[in-house]
Amino acid sequence: MHRIPYPPNKGDKIRSYHLLKHLAKRYHVHLGTFVDDPDDWQHVERVKDLCGESHFAALNPRTAKLRSLGALAGNRALSIDYYRDTTLDEWVDGVTRRHGIQRVLVFSSAMAQYAMSLRSARRVIDFVDIDSDKWRQYADNKRWPMSWLYAREARRLLHYEQQVTQEFDASLFVSQPEADLFKRLAPAVQDKVGYFSNGVDTDYFAPGHQFDNPYADDHDVMTFTGAMDYWPNIDAVQWFANDIFPSIRQAHPAAHFYIVGARPTAAVTALAELPGVHVTGTVPDVRPYLAHAKLTVAPLRIARGIQNKVLEAMAMAKPVVVSPQALEGIDALPGRELLLAGDAQSFAETTIRQLTMPDRTIGSHAREKVVSRYGWASNLSRVDALLEPTAPATPTMLPAFS
Template sequence: ACEIAIDLQIEHPHLSKLYNFALSRKEKADNDLALQDHYKKLQEFPENPELYLELGKALVEQNRIDNAIIFYQMALQIQPDYAEIYFEMGNALKAQENFFQAIECYRKAIEIRPDYCWYYNGLGDILKSTLDFDEAINAYRKAIELESNFAGFNHNLEAALKEKERIDSIKDFCQDFSHPRKSKIEDGQSLKILMVTSYPPYPPNSGAPMRMFEEIKYLGSRHHLVVVSFIFSEEDYAIETELANYCDRAIMTMLGAPYSARNPNDPKQIYRWHTWNMRKILEELRIIDFDVVLFDFIYLASYVDLFADTYTVLQEHNIESNLLQQCALASKETSNLEEIAADVDAVKAFLDADKEAKLLQDYEKRNWPKFDLVTLVSESDRKQLEERCPKAKTLVVENGTDTIGITPVNNTQARKMLFMGNLAYYPNIDGVMFFVEEILPKIWEQDPELVFCVAGRDPGKQIQELAKDPRIEVVASPKDMSEVAKDCMMSVVPLRLGSGTRLKVLHSMAMGLPVISTSLGCEGLLVTEEVDIAIGDDPQKFADGVVKMSRDGDFRDQLRLNGLELVKNKYDWKSIFSNFEKKLLSM
């Protein structure tokens, strides 16, 4: 019905059908007296366009936008030159991400009533969302001309001018960077590489940012590297400066408006990450003759079409649909996922996990073959991908750690257990709560003086409230995890959900902390139980392992030293990315 309604050339014979369809929905408003009143007035005065307008606005407030558009369209059948109806329909279409149709509605409103400032402001807002800054600036200036005393119009104009300046600076960079560059390596020609990430690689204080940052450091030191990342706060534009020493150019962009209305066959995260902001920036960067384009995470696959003539690599940190499947099973056993999501925005990605996992499986299978290469972090992930998508070309590029920059700790007097990780990430939240609720009481039965330290970025209310117990510490967003680790005796990894491999295991070993983990927590790593790691898959065994490690200094030292040796020999970032570089150079 909505698709019919938004066709501005609708024929009158359809009107009664739409009217009946819309009125058939009124049973949904039985408990809304205001809507009931709107319907009654409309039935009494069906030729009054004002009533259609007011009902449409009331429906929009209830997020019933399809029905609102129907009533707006019916009002236009009665009074085709009603500017305010076009304006409100533009607002409704914009809310549905039908941007081009919304723009036409705003323009029609202005055509009918060219002396009303708010219509120009509405047009400016949507043009700015689609990064048509020249037209947006003209619209805002017209709004100011009509109403110079409203500060909001000036604010919108300043924002548009500022964003246009950012895009213009990117255009200037592209012109300069498209020229030949001097090689940074003695034994060959440096590549021109574009790296696109779904969230910022700095600061490197949790798993994925650590990996991305280390890759930027290595490739940027030997090749001509441009990094483009989504950010979620205006303050994070400062990351461009932080990364300036590691690459030729870092470009941060806010998420912005979705590029199109959501395809019901695509996962919600694909829809969320395909935006006007990123697409515009990548379109500008296409004038550079990149040798390689690296995309981190399947959620950026919607941009691969922009680089059809370039060697493209999808860098999968996890098989994301596997992770969603695990969360779907876990959510059936726990009832607080929605509560956590209300507190921690990032957890919303795991809502509706069962449905989303199935959609993402199909999306992965369709899109993996579009890349010239797909990298995985473990052999187990690689085997799963190849079983599901035999056409995809794959390569394992393991996770690693900084074996040179991290100074190992060895506090023999420490009495703390450390869990570290991104505390806005649902598998980590689940792991912490599993440890606190099911493992920690069993530990305290045997050793009530052991302290549990939870350290990581962006802890939500549920994690922060754990600190009400004096034996639990929560360290929010530490600048240096080694400073936290120096007061700890071991690292615990009680994860029940996850894919890929966990950098927290390797990072803990590099810091000199012995590790006890679930099997899933150390999955995909070349570890040996009781040699370089302790493993406990049920709460009692995990608790017993913690107590043993706290009491047995020789066992603790054995795991500590063997863990250090393991990461130095097999999981050094420089060695890992050097091998990956050879693949890129031989493509």
């Protein structure tokens, strides 16, 4: 089972798709999943080709949020009710009876509810990030009453994550720091906790491709890429556009900041009113925007796990200026393979320096790091080992993610 995170995150969709492709090479996979973005329906047939039986449940975010409020009357995390669906529950029950499922892989905490009763199967969960800690960070950055609501969600969801890890055979996270943090939060289950890193398709994200330039010739561009209805991304671009970019543009008038990503909120769209700031909305291919940028920025102040946006830019041999939060979990050396900046002033100074006196070795070193460290095949081999305990067995059926 795999769920698109609440709120949605493009990086997790990439991780889940590569995980599905990997498993389909070895197992007969049955897939139950939600579709929360109308644009994603165009990919359904391609995903079905990788599966035996499949079930795609439409998820209306507005309806799901209303449904999740019922959890306030009980002792449940809102995220669990948000992803509760009778048709998906019935599909899991039916496919289990028809195929005698022996292995189950769940993607993300809220989807574990669909596998809690499958105790005869070997169950592995890929939490990806510690969702409960993400809610804690939200609480720390919001005012009451949202701070109270998010803090409640953090407590309830952590309890649920601990319960799931106790019941399942193994759990995975996106990086060693993420796994280590969860071990500290849930010491009673730390022997069941591991990780595998995200990867990058380094043939697809490669500097050798030729793309038309989407920018004006006199623009020295820095980009931010990501889903622009995702609050950590919204916070990042607001901080950069309001508190960092004006200093950059004053020192380097040709500088332009492009926010590239689907579903920009009204708050993000409003940033385009600032001098030199551009909001593209959905683009058919993000690579031209990376290829023709001078550099990319990842000024995240709230983050969990590994940022795919950083790895993709590094794979394109682009210098990336990151915050400490965006660097977390990425095995890269600041000053050699990317640039690190901790506050608004250092972010501006680092960016100005790279624009005016570019270190042309950083991009090539970044590309080398991604190629050597972040291949999908080698990272996903950890999942194979967990699904196959001790003695080799003939692969049977595997219901995978929703």
